[in-house]
Amino acid sequence: MEYSSRLLSNLIDEFARLPSIGRKTAQRLAFHILKVDREEAVRLARAIEEVKNSVRYCAQCGNISESEMCLMCSDSRRNPAIVCVVEQPSDVVALDKTGQYQGQYHVLHGSISPLDGRGPDDINLASLLARVRAGVVKEVILATNPNVSGEATAMYISQLLQPLGLNISRIARGIPMGSDLEYSDQSTLARALEGRQRME
Amino acid sequence: MEYSSRLLSNLIDEFARLPSIGRKTAQRLAFHILKVDREEAVRLARAIEEVKNSVRYCAQCGNISESEMCLMCSDSRRNPAIVCVVEQPSDVVALDKTGQYQGQYHVLHGSISPLDGRGPDDINLASLLARVRAGVVKEVILATNPNVSGEATAMYISQLLQPLGLNISRIARGIPMGSDLEYSDQSTLARALEGRQRME
Numbered sequence: 001m002e003y004s005s006r007l008l009s010n011l012i013d014e015f016a017r018l019p020s021i022g023r024k025t026a027q028r029l030a031f032h033i034l035k036v037d038r039e040e041a042v043r044l045a046r047a048i049e050e051v052k053n054s055v056r057y058c059a060q061c062g063n064i065s066e067s068e069m070c071l072m073c074s075d076s077r078r079n080p081a082i083v084c085v086v087e088q089p090s091d092v093v094a095l096d097k098t099g100q101y102q103g104q105y106h107v108l109h110g111s112i113s114p115l116d117g118r119g120p121d122d123i124n125l126a127s128l129l130a131r132v133r134a135g136v137v138k139e140v141i142l143a144t145n146p147n148v149s150g151e152a153t154a155m156y157i158s159q160l161l162q163p164l165g166l167n168i169s170r171i172a173r174g175i176p177m178g179s180d181l182e183y184s185d186q187s188t189l190a191r192a193l194e195g196r197q198r199m200e
Numbered sequence: 201m202e203y204s205s206r207l208l209s210n211l212i213d214e215f216a217r218l219p220s221i222g223r224k225t226a227q228r229l230a231f232h233i234l235k236v237d238r239e240e241a242v243r244l245a246r247a248i249e250e251v252k253n254s255v256r257y258c259a260q261c262g263n264i265s266e267s268e269m270c271l272m273c274s275d276s277r278r279n280p281a282i283v284c285v286v287e288q289p290s291d292v293v294a295l296d297k298t299g300q301y302q303g304q305y306h307v308l309h310g311s312i313s314p315l316d317g318r319g320p321d322d323i324n325l326a327s328l329l330a331r332v333r334a335g336v337v338k339e340v341i342l343a344t345n346p347n348v349s350g351e352a353t354a355m356y357i358s359q360l361l362q363p364l365g366l367n368i369s370r371i372a373r374g375i376p377m378g379s380d381l382e383y384s385d386q387s388t389l390a391r392a393l394e395g396r397q398r399m400e
Binding site for chain 2: 003004005006007008010011014015017018019020021025027028029030031032033034038040041042043044045046047048049050051052054055063064065066070071072089090092093
C-alpha cells in the first residue's frame with residue numbers, strides 16, 4: 001500500500017517491524033501519529049531515543065539500569081550473599097514489591113526451551129555462573145516461572161550450580177492465597193501436596 | 201509496574217497511549233526497543249518526528265500530503281470536474297491502483313455512524329460541500345464502504361448535494377470478480393440482483 005507520502009509509508013514500515021504489530025495495526029498507529037498533537041508525537045519519539053541512549057542492562061545482574069551497576073546491585077543494604085534468579089526484569093519488580101526479600105537478583109532474560117530453540121547459551125546464565133564462582137554468593141533462590149520452560153530452567157541451573165556447594169532452593173509452587181481448591185488445576189494441586197510443609 | 205528505570209517506565213506509558221496497544225504490548229515494545237540496534241530505534245523515532253513535521257492533510261481533498269495541495273489535486277492531467285468521495289486515504293490508493301480513474305478524490309476520514317457517536321460534522325464533509333459549490337465539480341462518485349455506516353454516509357451526501365444539480369453516483373455493489381455465487385452472502389446477492397445491468 002503506497003500512500004502519497006513517502007514519509008508516512010516509511011513510518012508504517014517502521015511500526016510494522018515491531019513485534020506483535022501487523023500491517024493493519026502499523027497503519028492505524030501511523031495515522032494516529034498524523035492525527036495527534038505535535039507534542040504527543042514528539043514525546044513518543046523522544047522516549048524511544050532516551051531509552052536507547054540511557055537505559056542498559058546491569059553489568060552484574062542483567063536487570064534494567066540507567067548506570068553500569070543497577071540500583072539493586074549498588075544498594076549496600078541488600079545482602080550480596082543471596083541471589084534470586086528470575087526470568088524477566090518485571091519479575092524483579094513483582095518480587096521486590098513483597099518487601100520480603102533483601103538479597104540481590106539475577107535476570108536471565110528468558111528461559112531454556114529447546115522446543116522454541118532457546119538453549120542455555122541464549123539466556124543470561126554465563127554471568128550468573130561467573131558471579132557465583134567469585135565466591136560472595138552463598139545462596140541461590142530459583143524463581144523462574146512455574147511452567148514447563150521455567151521448571152526446566154530451574155532444574156538446569158540447579159544441576160549447574162550443585163558442584164559449587166551453595167544453598168539452592170526453588171520458590172514454592174502451590175495453591176495461590178485467596179483461591180479455592182475446587183478451582184485449582186490438577187498439576188497445581190499435585191504440586192501443593194508434594195510440597196506440603198509440616199506445621200509446628 | 202515500576203521498573204528500576206524511569207525512562208523505561210516512561211516509554212511504556214507512551215506506547216500504551218497508542219490506540220489498540222495495551223499495557224502488555226506496550227511493555228513488549230519497550231523491551232524490544234531496549235534490545236534492538238541503536239540505529240533501528242533511532243529510525244523509528246525519526247520516522248515519527250518526520251511524519252509530524254512534514255505530513256499533513258491536503259487543503260482541498262483531505263488526502264495525505266507533504267505539501268499544501270496533494271499530488272492528486274495538483275496533477276493537471278487529472279480531471280477536476282469529477283470527484284470520487286472515499287472514507288480513508290488507503291481507499292484512494294486502492295482505487296487509483298486500478299488505473300481506471302482519472303478524476304480527483306475527496307477523503308472524508310471516516311463515515312457517519314450515529315451509534316458510534318459520529319455525525320456529519322465529525323467527517324471532512326464541509327470542505328466537500330464548499331468544493332462542489334465553487335462550481336468546477338460536475339460529477340460526484342460516492343465510494344464509501346458498502347457497509348451500514350458507509351451506505352448511510354453515501355445516502356446523506358447524496359441528499360446534501362442533490363439540490364446542486366450534479367451527477368451523483370454510487371459505486372456498484374455486487375458479487376466480487378472471481379468469486380462463487382454459492383459462497384456470497386444474502387445481502388450481497390440481493391444487491392447484485394437489484395443492481396443488475398442490461399447486456400447489449
